[in-house]
Amino acid sequence: MQYIFTSESVSEGHPDKVCDQVSDAVLDEVLSKDPTGRVACECFATTGMIVVGGEITTTTYxxxxxxxxxxxxxxxxxxxxxxxxxxxxxxxxxxxxxxxDIAQGVNTGGAGDQGMMFGYATAETDEYMPAALYYSHKLVKRLADIRKTDKILMPYLRPDAKAQVSVVYGDNGEVVRVDTIVVSTQHDPMENAQARIREDVIENVVKAVIPEHLITAETKYHVNPTGKFEIGGPHGDTGLTGRKIIVDTYGGRAPHGGGAFSGKDPTKVDRSAAYAARHLAKNIVAAGVARECTIQLAYAIGVAEPVSININLHGTSKVNERELEQFIMTHPDMSLTPAGIIARLHLQRAIYRPTAAYGHFGRHEFPWEHLDLRDVFAKNFA
Structure with missing residues (x-):
């Protein structure tokens, strides 16, 4: 039976994403000079001001x-x-x-907090990401690219924007078509704004991003449906770090443990363990072990080894999930301690600001997206 699934994304100019990017820029600045610096940076942005808080311990300025x-x-x-x-x-x-009190547990290699983290991958796109979220990211990224590099094509664009894509899935879980596209983009004051922006978005953004075979005569478009979007960014809505955790991950397609990423150094398992879980899930799917994979990891503060691992292949594989869990937990190249994750994925580097807009996953430049374990899983389970 066919069904529809929807995900959204927001641009780098969205107020919450402004805060995420500032938090991760502060983290990168510390790590570029002090790779073992401890950072938990939170931001609050509103009209004419931004507050930067949190806890930072570092040897640098x-x-x-x-x-x-x-x-x-x-x-x-x-x-x-x-x-x-x-x-x-x-x-x-x-x-x-x-x-x-926190430092004494982390300094000995333990997790920086308790909690559960999830990693997910699906074979429905080449990037092993859910289609609705993947195309939502591409829509808002395309708007930003036009705004920054082409002053003629859509010269009225301002930084704040959102997109939402509804995808129709077929009887076998395959992507059939795009049902609905919603785009809201901030713009300069202008006459006949809604009609012009609708035409420009469909021609210059949607057609450049969504594969032609997914767009049909039934596809519905809602472009700036309120009619006007001149006031935006932190002046239009207050921004906070960590308030777009579903945009950052899998668009609601997979569970989320609740912990945000931005502004946190890799001793915080909210971030590093979520990256490790994605790395494993993506390699499992890329190896052909399953078409879909969700991995849950859970930790106790001050304890290095995860207290649990759970793998769900969603009925897309004949592999015994408990055997797969045991294989990961005992494999020397798949350590899930904070220190092991940091070393394997080279996380004590200034690599985080780019993650803070357009998703932490499905982008080849990040080390947790590398397919360096694909052959290991293929050899043992495919």
């Missing part, structure tokens, strides 16, 4: 206002009329040091 303003400028908030602008917004620093 960072010029926080310069880092923050650089991110805001790169995103495109560089005009006073936005009411949130790189050179004039207030940058308020309320950062403290990491609690020694």
């Amino acid at each position: 960072i010029d926080l206002p310069e880092v923050v303003r650089g991110v805001i400028r790169d995103i495109g908030y560089d005009r006073g009329e936005y009411r949130f602008e790189a050179d004039s917004c207030a940058v308020i620093n309320v950062i403290n040091r990491q609690s020694p």
Whole structure:
């Protein structure tokens, strides 16, 4: 029986994503000079100001206002009329040091917190990502690329934007077509805005991103459905770090343990273990072991080894999932301790700011997306 599944994404200019990018830029600045620095950086952005808080323990100095303003400028908030602008917004620093109670457990190699993390992969796209989320990311990324590199094609674009894609799945779980596309993009004041933006989005964005065979006469479009979207960014809505965790991961297609990623150094298993779980799930699917894979990991604060691992192949494989779990837990190249994950994926580097917009997964440049374990799984289970 056919069914529809929907996911959304937001652009780098969305207020929550502004905060995610600032948090990860602060993390990168620390790690670039002090790879073992401890960072938990949170941001709050609103009209004319951004508050940067959290806990940082490092041997280096960072010029926080310069880092923050650089991110805001790169995103495109560089005009006073936005009411949130790189050179004039207030940058308020309320950062403290990491609690020694937490540090004593992490310093010996233990997890930085308790919790459960999930990794997921599906064979429905070449990137092993759910189609609805993958195309939503591509829509808002295309809007940003046009805004930044082509001042003629859609010269009215402003930084804030959202997209949502509804995908129809067939009887065998295959992607059949796109049912509905929703795009809302901030824009300059202009006459006949909705009609012009609708035409431009369909011609210059949708057709450049969504494969032609997925668009049919039944596909529905909602472009700036409120009619006007001039006020946006942190002036339109307050932004917070960690408030787009479903956009960051699998678009609701897989469970989420609740922990956000941005602003956290890799000793925080909220981030590093989620990356490790994705790495394993993607390699399992890429190896042909299954068409779909969900992995749950769980940790206790101060304890290095995960307290549990659970693998679900969703009925797409004949492999015994308990045997697969045991194989991973005992394989020397698949350590799931924080130290093992950090070493295997080379996580103590300044690589995080790019993750903070357009998804942490399904992008080949990140080490947790590499297919370096595919042959191991294929040899033993495919």
